[in-house]
Amino acid sequence: MTAIGILGGTGRMGRAIADAATAAGVAIAGTTARDGTTSIATLAGAADVLVDFTTPDALAGHLDAAVAAGTPLIIGTTGLLPDHHALIDAAAARIPLIQTYNTSLGVNLLRGLVEEAARRLGPDWDIDIVEMHHRHKLDTPSGTALLLGASANIGRGAADGHALNRFDRMQDGPHGREEGGIYYASLRGGSVAGDHQVIFATDGERIELGHRAESRAIFAKGAVKAALWLAEPGRAPGRYTMADVLGLA
Numbered sequence: 001m002t003a004i005g006i007l008g009g010t011g012r013m014g015r016a017i018a019d020a021a022t023a024a025g026v027a028i029a030g031t032t033a034r035d036g037t038t039s040i041a042t043l044a045g046a047a048d049v050l051v052d053f054t055t056p057d058a059l060a061g062h063l064d065a066a067v068a069a070g071t072p073l074i075i076g077t078t079g080l081l082p083d084h085h086a087l088i089d090a091a092a093a094r095i096p097l098i099q100t101y102n103t104s105l106g107v108n109l110l111r112g113l114v115e116e117a118a119r120r121l122g123p124d125w126d127i128d129i130v131e132m133h134h135r136h137k138l139d140t141p142s143g144t145a146l147l148l149g150a151s152a153n154i155g156r157g158a159a160d161g162h163a164l165n166r167f168d169r170m171q172d173g174p175h176g177r178e179e180g181g182i183y184y185a186s187l188r189g190g191s192v193a194g195d196h197q198v199i200f201a202t203d204g205e206r207i208e209l210g211h212r213a214e215s216r217a218i219f220a221k222g223a224v225k226a227a228l229w230l231a232e233p234g235r236a237p238g239r240y241t242m243a244d245v246l247g248l249a
């Protein structure tokens with residue numbers, strides 16, 4: 001039976017993933033938290049696959065441990081910067097790895113719809129992304145908002161959608177729109193698990209494509225599915241996506 005090691009086991013997502021794994025009959029090899037009482041290296045050696053929903057500061061240590069043990073890794077942590085992505089690319093040459101800002105089926109389907117809408121609508125339609133999350137969320141805009149922006153950029157013809165919006169952060173105030181810019185608005189409050197709305201607006205009409213997460217269970221279920229997929233025997237090193245896992249690629 002596949003055993004999952006949960007990095008950040010004390011967190012909201014860590015606990016949800018433990019519940020989802022138990023419900024799916026998947027073993028838990030162990031968990032870590034910020035206090036370091038459990039050795040990451042020991043857990044990496046004991047687990048068939050690791051899942052990391054923690055904080056960008058912890059990423060380098062988690063990658064080192066996974067590579068040293070040869071253990072596949074799923075990174076769900078958001079707020080990553082270009083340097084983090086360079087470390088992930090280097091690790092993916094050694095182990096199978098998935099880095100994704102959203103593990104839900106719905107958002108990964110929505111990405112394709114957003115890409116298609118942006119492609120068909122063309123440059124006369126402005127694109128804005130509005131997201132709302134619980135009061136504890138630290139990063140802004142959400143990783144999913146950036147993913148959806150990347151899909152829209154790809155639909156508009158960009159070779160690498162992320163290259164445009166990894167660096168284009170939120171723009172505020174009535175400064176007028178930059179041509180081709182995608183604008184983000186973020187709300188934080190209550191216990192919202194994750195709402196995203198992509199608004200395509202032109203003169204006289206709007207199209208809205210959105211997704212609402214009713215609980216973290218959908219992210220946890222997707223993370224367990226991705227973990228089982230990544231841990232399949234013979235999975236070669238590489239940087240895979242949720243589209244690969246869900247058969248959407």
Ligand SMILES: NC(=O)C1=CN([C@@H]2O[C@H](COP(=O)(O)OP(=O)(O)OC[C@H]3O[C@@H](n4cnc5c(N)ncnc54)[C@H](OP(=O)(O)O)[C@@H]3O)[C@@H](O)[C@H]2O)C=CC1
Pocket residue numbers: 007008009010011012013014032033034035053054055057058075076077078079100101102103104139219
């Ligand atoms: N990809 C996806 O589908 C999703 C991604 N996320 C992302 O997952 C991440 C975690 O979210 P959430 O569970 O709500 O956050 P929490 O704050 O509830 O949990 C964070 C976890 O990380 C641990 N941690 C914090 N700092 C460190 C550190 N320096 N080293 C090691 N471990 C550390 C915490 O340990 P301790 O308890 O000891 O502080 C805790 O276990 C966020 O980036 C969030 O955006 C969330 C939902 C879905």
Ligand SMILES: O=C(O)C1=N[C@H](C(=O)O)C[C@H](O)C1
Pocket residue numbers: 078101102133137141142143144145193194195
């Ligand atoms: O922090 C969260 O809770 C979530 N984070 C992810 C993000 O930043 O997009 C995914 C989901 O929306 C929940």
